[in-house]
Amino acid sequence: MTHKLSAATGAALVGTEARLLHQEFRRVLAPVSDRKPERSRRLGFRELLYFEVVSSLNQQGVLLTPPQKQAVFQALARQNGEPSGVWMRRQGHLIRKGVLPLSLDLATVSKDLRHRFRLVKQPQRVVACDPAICSGQPVFRGTRVLVAAVVGQLKAGVTRTQLEADFPQLSKNALDYAEIQARLPRSPGRPARALQLKRRPSKSS
Numbered sequence: 001m002t003h004k005l006s007a008a009t010g011a012a013l014v015g016t017e018a019r020l021l022h023q024e025f026r027r028v029l030a031p032v033s034d035r036k037p038e039r040s041r042r043l044g045f046r047e048l049l050y051f052e053v054v055s056s057l058n059q060q061g062v063l064l065t066p067p068q069k070q071a072v073f074q075a076l077a078r079q080n081g082e083p084s085g086v087w088m089r090r091q092g093h094l095i096r097k098g099v100l101p102l103s104l105d106l107a108t109v110s111k112d113l114r115h116r117f118r119l120v121k122q123p124q125r126v127v128a129c130d131p132a133i134c135s136g137q138p139v140f141r142g143t144r145v146l147v148a149a150v151v152g153q154l155k156a157g158v159t160r161t162q163l164e165a166d167f168p169q170l171s172k173n174a175l176d177y178a179e180i181q182a183r184l185p186r187s188p189g190r191p192a193r194a195l196q197l198k199r200r201p202s203k204s205s
Helices: 007-014 018-032 045-059 066-077 106-121 147-155 160-166 172-183
Strands: 087-090 093-096 102-105
Touching (some): 007 018, 045 066, 045 106, 066 087, 106 172
């Protein structure tokens, strides 16, 4: 996956703040990355997988220093099992050698990330725009449910469980896409005007 995402979109995929992703890349990953500094705001699948791996290790109580994080990133970037310090990537696992060995199943960590990454890069899998449906506004494919309506409810605090009950016609992929969009920051510019409905006067009046 060679597509690059903005820090805001990458943060929406991994469930954190864009500021934190950018800081982590600039302070920890940039010195060992093969990318130019001016492109550090664009994140690829490899960088996002690194953030997911570090988060998974943190949840297991494995806290890494910046040099250790750099070694993890380098190990993820190497496909042939060549070690980076005590870390290496082999047969779909991230392995730490030494006194306290560790093995992390990368397939498990990357499965959901890969799914979300593809939804963002290929929104047409779940979203359609048809002039004959809702005046061409984006709707979830195969339905008349507006994407903006579901995203707005998620931003307002409605739970996914409630949305599943309210919109049984929406697929898991559709709700996954809506959750990603709900985590994105609001685009700059003037807010859209609220739709106002006026009652038509009756002929007798």
